[in-house]
Amino acid sequence: MKRRIFESLIYRYQQNKANKAERSMIDRWYDTLDQEELPVKEIDEVQLWNSIQQRIGGTVPKKSEVRKISYWSGAVAASLLLCFGILFWKKQQELNLIAKETHLKPGYRIFETGASQRKRVLLADGSTVVMNAYSKIKLDTVSYDRRDRVVELLAGEAFFEVKKDSTKAFIVNTQQVQTTVLGTSFTVKNYAELDDISVSVFTGKVQVTANNHPLGVLTRGEEVRYSKNNHHSNQEAFDLTTRNSWIEGRVYLKQSSFAELALAVKNIYDVDIKADDERIAQQRYSMPISKQLSWAATLESIKAIHHNKSRKEGGIVHIY
Template sequence: MKEKEIKKLLNKFNTGKCSPGELEMLKTLMQELEQDNDIPIQTHRLKEQIWEKIENDLNGDQKLRRLNTAWLKVAAVLLVTTVAGIFFSRLLKKPDNEAVQIAYQTITAPRGEMQEIVLPDSTVVHLNAASTIKFPVAFNGKKRELFLLEGEAYFEVRHDAKRPFLVHTGRVTTQVLGTTFNIKFYKDLPDLQVFVNSGKVEIHDQAHTLGMYTPQQLLTYNKLKESFVRGNISDDHLLSWMHDDLILDNVSFREIAVYLENRYNVNFKYTGKKDTRQRYSVRFSNKLTIRQVVDILQLIDGRKYQLKGNNLTIK
């Protein structure tokens, strides 16, 4: 997290304008301080007071907002200096194995096929069809990092409090210690999505903190605008691709096409006008053939479909 972002977060905290997600991020910064033994005792005392106020704010106690917060401004200065110092010293510190070349392995689940991968730390990754991940052959450093280059994956991360687990997807990084979550990152779709199934997940892009996410919460990140929306999901439809039925709620036709192209290894071709505004909610059994799926699409979409080999033409 950049120093500018830390200052902005603390300033919002001082004025009582932090959202619940931002308060969670501030708690994460406080936990960083817990791991540093060189913090002056005065900062520790101020930190304890700030921690108490964060907990009260998260619990909805508004009484503290009416108190004199002059001491918070002093605390903020100390925290910015201390936290920024910790972060930047870690960035500047050369790793012990800097000269060691990291060897990576890249695995792609081809169209029409899902794969299950066990990483070097025993984390399990379920790869959807036409998805690619890149990861080190061994996690030797202080972090476990990998890249979801394309597609969708469900992660069952083995807990390791000393080594956070990071998934890089374009500009966005998802960080956990041990949890289960799903990432959807298709280059043909405008949005990246992270859905948390269990545990806590911290997400940020190259310039901003996107918050802490807990079970049944969904991040939808627009890759072009670099904007995001936090949502709560009451069902597990976002994980249906791993089960008997594929359930897509309120999605564009392009998203339906991406899933079906990858699942059935077909190519959608448009000879008529593309419908970019219509939204659909569909459910497809994994036991259906592509011809049965085409019949369903014609009924709900109203356009004519013609299947020849692996090419599906929409008129």
Template sequence: MDAQEKIAQILQRLETGTCTPQELQWLQDWYDNQPALPMHTFRDEAHKQQLKTGMLQHIHAQLEPPVHVPVVRMRYGWQIAAAVLAGVAGICGWWFLNNWQPRHKMILVQVGTGQQKELLLPDSSRVWLNAGATMEYPQEFSDVRTVKLDGEAFFDIKQDEHHPFEVHTGQINVQVLGTSFDVKAYATLDETQVTVKTGMVKVLHEQKGLDVLSANDQLTFSRSAQQYMKSKVSNQQISEWAGGMISLSQAGFAELALTLENQYGVRIRFNPAEMKQDEYTLRCSKQLTITEVLDLISSIHPVQYDIKDKDITIHRKN
């Protein structure tokens, strides 16, 4: 545990009145070893006094617990409290302003229908989010660079052997040091896919390693079957969607329908039992209209469709 995490724990325990004398002494020793705090620690004098008053109340509660609670009284309680009080308000102001808040502030990015978004992460890694995707990441990364993803994203990760990069989805986690790869992890789909363009990644499920992927490897994990399969794919097709293409390879109809819904803002109705027989491979420009794409699909597969405003019903031809 690093100093910042320990400080956070001690401050939380001060708030609940469960801080021990040893923890208070550790906090005082840590404070004594710090360089001079910046002059802008407090917003104003009232802010400074508010912090000091709050900390004094917590320490009073620690030193004078209710008589019915069996605790061991601090041996040098008031001496420690007085020393800590002199600096703890400064610690709170400095530490929260400069460490806790920036590091733990989360940024949520959501991509709308028919859109895609490019992001520059705090470590200068780049991410492209596909339509309908959502990603959450901290304003500042810690020892492990972690993001949470629902949807599809292509990652180009900056190499940093001391700070691994992890993508967390609802079913699997992906660990890398520096590489480029695609993750498709929509919560409404049974399958989650990881496809590597360059470098290597490790894929985990419930903290257990599934496999290690290198360039052109694709891992498909089934939530219902709790199994995965590994295959090879064309390098050029891995991130085609980021270049303005609709690109699917041997996809189930549910994935095809979700792709069209995210791209065109429509609602597609279908019978899963009726449409589960075929796999769909589709490559076309996102500039095509939804009608043009449906005509293309129906020219290859035995399906027909009806459109009413934004509602589309698709079923197999008899």
């Protein structure tokens, strides 16, 4: 009933049919709506009520006591409705503002590593992430674990050990590829220096998609490689004993490209190597690279495989 009275007052005001007292009351209500900097807790209900009463009382025509009482009674009802209406509107605006800020301002946090660095990150749900050198992940600490558990691998390589939760999927987004699990362990690799994105599963099952197209469901010992250039994928088995050796500061290359060799050298020694021509760039390498060996010894091993030579120009080691 009170809401219909209030809506009727607004309608009369808009149609220019409101009397002086009604128009004054509505004008003051509109003025109050513009004072958005006042929080709800600072509104004194008694003071607001008394102020409305005084303002309305001062505008009532003095024709007769009966008419005065009639006006006053109507003003009381309308003022009560106005008072509660303002308080409700203020509270609703505050809640809407909080909801809007929560939606527009997520708590993004970035974790990253540099040369020869490895970092372990413990997530809010108990899952862990081990990051390789030159890697970067991002997650929204506000929304994480409320619905799904979403992590974005912006660059590099990371090993995920996911705490099982059948109600909340664990999702890793990296460029075009999305990896979804409930509870398992797997590695995602996406370096800018390499053409492909790879997902390797150590335990459980992992669903992999690329641009919303399924690439397959992987189980223990299976790996999928997705080409960022031609968008083709290839699924194969991998060596469980050496795949994540980078966690201990070692990399085992097996018929790996020069780009993979250069990446391993960069991650472990923070040294840039470059192939001087296409012939060198197409060569394959099978060898271990370990922080326990000096860079000089490793460089000699690299050159010996294909009987190449090297020279240093600035901060780059050229292989020719």
